[in-house]
Amino acid sequence: MSRPSPFRVGFVTGATPDKWARAWRERRREPLDLVPLLESEQEHGVRDGDLDMALVRLPVDRDNLHCIGLYAEVPVVIAGAEHFVAVADTVALADLADEQLVRPHASGWRPDAEQLDWPPMSEKDAIETVAAGTGIVIVPMSIARLHQRKDIVQRPVTDLDPTQIALIWLLDRDAEDTQAFVGVVRGRSANSSR
Template sequence: MTGSEVTQSFRLAYVPGVTPTKWVRIWNERLPDVPLTLVAVAVDEAFGVLRAGGADAGFVRLPVDREDLSAIPLYTETTVVVIPKDHVIAAVEQVSAADLADELVLHPLDDTLDWENPPGRPAIERPETTEDAVELVAAGVGVLVVPQSLARLHHRRDLTYRPVSDVPESRVGLSWPQEETTDLVEEFIGIVRGRTVNSTRGRPPTPPQPKGKRAAAGGAQGKAAGGRTSGGGKATAGKSAGGRSGKPAGKNARGGSGGAGAAKGGAKRGKPRGRS
């Protein structure tokens, strides 16, 4: 990185439901001299903020316009239905879209699911925001189908939620302007993708050394290694053969296990006795 990049800040946008805490913590550990500023944006404003330079990168809900924005998908969220705790659906672990056919399903204007045909019966008016729709659910007006992160974000004690099958799911990704793929953006991409600090993109490459220095260093290392290995090997061999291995072998021979001592002992036992 250049000196100017090290001193600047990094602006990270994020839409409701996304929790960037983990990635921000890693960034602060790896780049303590580069402040990271969080920019909360609405779902329908996220791409405009990136294009206008209001953020260097952002967590958005896919898809994105690939003509001028780059993006990498991160995860897909479970879709849930938000209901009052005393609702009949609360008695089951999961429902399908068909199970909501008789329900009044609220469809807020900031909905993040790509519906072709929303399930259930439509309300006369669409709530302005997901938060407004949650308030209506709490008032017993209807139910709401949203990504699980939004159900958690707008959690209330009198409400609960259950997974819904056979419905669209929301995908979250990291996006940034194609023409502004800076070193800091690359650094954040590496953090999001799980690269370690020792990975190629996580640290500058080791500069190549001149051939003369490499040769000198190699010769010095070889000389040091050779001296230790040769000296140690000779001392070990000599000590083993003459100092340790040879002596015990002689003792064993004289003790009658073999060699000259064994032959001498055999000659004594072979002499005829005087009584015979």
């Protein structure tokens, strides 16, 4: 008897698929492959059929996709440990108006200060740049926790909307296994129906 093909679910950095993967593996015979994704490529694997579903950070182009919002992520500013934000509990965008942003924020917010032309960089590279004492970066808290270091601080930004993690899949990919995974992320028991 041949082993069933794996069900493939992509996930962006900071997304947390582990509890859903455990529930899937307890309930299903077919294996589950979790595939790390870059945020810049989060839709591609689903659209080209390489992935069955993906945990993505919104916004995405929802054309021809199912999309279920799962949870919100608090935006945080990351700065060097000696930066003025280290003494605050939270920060507003106005507090950051004169700062150098080393990586664009998804919201499009930019400080008032003249910005250097930074090359594109990953979250990890941006945090390393900030740790070296240059500028700030704003990322979801999950990313900040993933790259936590002793030479940086993170503080919630009170006037930025949270980012959203969502589950996406193609409209025409609505098979039983897809609905089973939707059930897992929605907390349905193994015996409940849709």
